[in-house]
Amino acid sequence: MSPPERPALVRPEQGRLLGGVAAGLAGHLGLGALAVRVALVTLAVLGGSGIVLYVWLWALVPDGATGTAWAGEMGRRPPGRPGTGGRTPNRSRDILLGLLLLLIGLVFLGLRAGWGDIPGLVPLLVVGCGAIIAFSQLDEVERSRLATRTGAGTRAAVLRVVAGAALVVLGAVLLAVQGSGLVQSGRILVAVLAVLVGLALVLAPWGLRMWRSLDAERAALAHQTARADIAAHLHDSVLQTLALIQRQSGDPTAVSRLARAQERELREYLYGPPEVQHATLAGEVRSAAAQIEDLHGVAVDVVVVGDEDLDERGAALVAALREAMLNAVRHAGAPVQVYAECGPQGVEAFVRDRGPGFDLDAVPPDRLGVRGSIIGRMERHCGTADVRTAPGEGTEIRLRLPAARTVEQRGCDEASADQRGDGE
Amino acid sequence: MSVRIVLVDDHGMFRSGVRAELAADPTIEVAGEAGDVESAVAAVSEHRPDVVLLDVHLPGGLSRPGGREVLQRCAEHLAARPPVRFLALSVSDASEDVIAVIRAGARGYVTKTISGPELASAIHRVSEGDAVFSPRLAGFVLDAFGTGAGEVAAVDDELDRLSSREREVMRLIARGYAYKEVSRELFISVKTVETHVSAVLRKLQLSNRYELTRWAADRRLL
Numbered sequence: 001m002s003p004p005e006r007p008a009l010v011r012p013e014q015g016r017l018l019g020g021v022a023a024g025l026a027g028h029l030g031l032g033a034l035a036v037r038v039a040l041v042t043l044a045v046l047g048g049s050g051i052v053l054y055v056w057l058w059a060l061v062p063d064g065a066t067g068t069a070w071a072g073e074m075g076r077r078p079p080g081r082p083g084t085g086g087r088t089p090n091r092s093r094d095i096l097l098g099l100l101l102l103l104i105g106l107v108f109l110g111l112r113a114g115w116g117d118i119p120g121l122v123p124l125l126v127v128g129c130g131a132i133i134a135f136s137q138l139d140e141v142e143r144s145r146l147a148t149r150t151g152a153g154t155r156a157a158v159l160r161v162v163a164g165a166a167l168v169v170l171g172a173v174l175l176a177v178q179g180s181g182l183v184q185s186g187r188i189l190v191a192v193l194a195v196l197v198g199l200a201l202v203l204a205p206w207g208l209r210m211w212r213s214l215d216a217e218r219a220a221l222a223h224q225t226a227r228a229d230i231a232a233h234l235h236d237s238v239l240q241t242l243a244l245i246q247r248q249s250g251d252p253t254a255v256s257r258l259a260r261a262q263e264r265e266l267r268e269y270l271y272g273p274p275e276v277q278h279a280t281l282a283g284e285v286r287s288a289a290a291q292i293e294d295l296h297g298v299a300v301d302v303v304v305v306g307d308e309d310l311d312e313r314g315a316a317l318v319a320a321l322r323e324a325m326l327n328a329v330r331h332a333g334a335p336v337q338v339y340a341e342c343g344p345q346g347v348e349a350f351v352r353d354r355g356p357g358f359d360l361d362a363v364p365p366d367r368l369g370v371r372g373s374i375i376g377r378m379e380r381h382c383g384t385a386d387v388r389t390a391p392g393e394g395t396e397i398r399l400r401l402p403a404a405r406t407v408e409q410r411g412c413d414e415a416s417a418d419q420r421g422d423g424e
Numbered sequence: 425m426s427v428r429i430v431l432v433d434d435h436g437m438f439r440s441g442v443r444a445e446l447a448a449d450p451t452i453e454v455a456g457e458a459g460d461v462e463s464a465v466a467a468v469s470e471h472r473p474d475v476v477l478l479d480v481h482l483p484g485g486l487s488r489p490g491g492r493e494v495l496q497r498c499a500e501h502l503a504a505r506p507p508v509r510f511l512a513l514s515v516s517d518a519s520e521d522v523i524a525v526i527r528a529g530a531r532g533y534v535t536k537t538i539s540g541p542e543l544a545s546a547i548h549r550v551s552e553g554d555a556v557f558s559p560r561l562a563g564f565v566l567d568a569f570g571t572g573a574g575e576v577a578a579v580d581d582e583l584d585r586l587s588s589r590e591r592e593v594m595r596l597i598a599r600g601y602a603y604k605e606v607s608r609e610l611f612i613s614v615k616t617v618e619t620h621v622s623a624v625l626r627k628l629q630l631s632n633r634y635e636l637t638r639w640a641a642d643r644r645l646l
Binding site (some may be wrong): 114270271299301303304306307335337339341350352 | 537560563569595598601
């Protein structure tokens, strides 16, 4: 596939005299700007068609600075302008213009039938218009083969090519029927139409196949991209971890830690929710547990029900929960089960381990790390924390944080007492 | 009485690992193995085991996940007397997989990281007709039934919501309590705990609850 090495048809900002039409046209067709201008003026003087052509091009050809469709070739699209956004009105405008031109052509046909004016000029003009429309679409059609365009954009391009071709045909017919009567030219038109319909019927399957192969190509490209993404991810994560595991195969703790961390990462990649912009309570709880797993190599299973945005009080709860998980991991080991539930009443969280447990009363007041970092922290935010443990029974730390609204309405003490009653 | 099981998993290594772990329990007999959807359906028909240990993601078959297709094609065995019971076992704990196999008739869902003795006890539980809920599955149930948001059924047999007792049981399981610990915590018998869990499983399978449907539909399930 070799795209035509031809500058896109735009109205350049530099070198324009009026609307930049002549300069753009000259650049696009590879002619001198002067020649184009002379030709346009000549056309304008001889019957005014030059003016029509100029105005039409002015309306249709995008400005060099803001143009989207033509100027967008190979990343030259101006930044900050989305690829497909704002194209719909453009497209319908183009189609309308095409129809308008067809109408003008028909009017000229009527004029010609009435009184012969300047022989050959109008049909040639119509042919030229059609050719330009079809011509200017070449770039776009080529680009659509690169599967970067949506189907709708391609369809619009095809429509415009068809409109251009119709104009050319109309002009050619006008040329051919010069001098003959209206009835006869009508007949010829019908004949030409019949031939075209026949051609379309013959070529339709071929066109369809082209279209399908384009679709298949596009799908294959998407598939390839997805595959490459997955391969890149696996290379960076799983393969690296496997290499690390082989090198540390003598150290079972390290191996199990690596495997666990990798498993979590892969699970997140495969089944995880799409990334959220803001921090949520559930996300923070999970990432705190993940950090502790990595740090200590002990599995921490997390179940979270419901979710809410993280505020200052939620962050305090997560910090206390983190401390509780650390305690469980240090003193009890796997398995550690974490459960957090967000509801309208507030947040509740539990950390349970199956360690030896301990006698709460036997722990000296100054030794209990639970006291300051967990209980104190919760109470500062109108929450509560308590520890349930007994020797041989494992330990469960429960944290409760009443909803902010309840605290506002009923005050700190009552809110926490309320939630305590509800939870039992 | 010993429990006969069929192991269905596409990884031979994993099958032999489970076989070795279950060998410690003399009351469990591995009658057959299968590695894809077709051979799984054939093995279930041939051996008529008490319990099928079923991997969720299986090669073969026409639909995904393969585990669900096995369940659908074994519908007659599921309904037979005595029935063949299925326990789903997977590395995936994506919610759509959990719900897919449970709604297709599996009586429980455990992840492959489960320890040997725990797996053995889960198999016994399923063979007796009870449900097996891991903390994670309990979390899914609480989430999908909106129980976290405080929705509780007024009457026990309402399909679309959990009763307050069922909610308590699910919460304790999500917190990592074994059935025995749940029973002690709530002052009810283990049998009653099992009844509640089975009721929740039934609701999970039969409920038309809006969230559950939407949840599954979002993941192109139904």
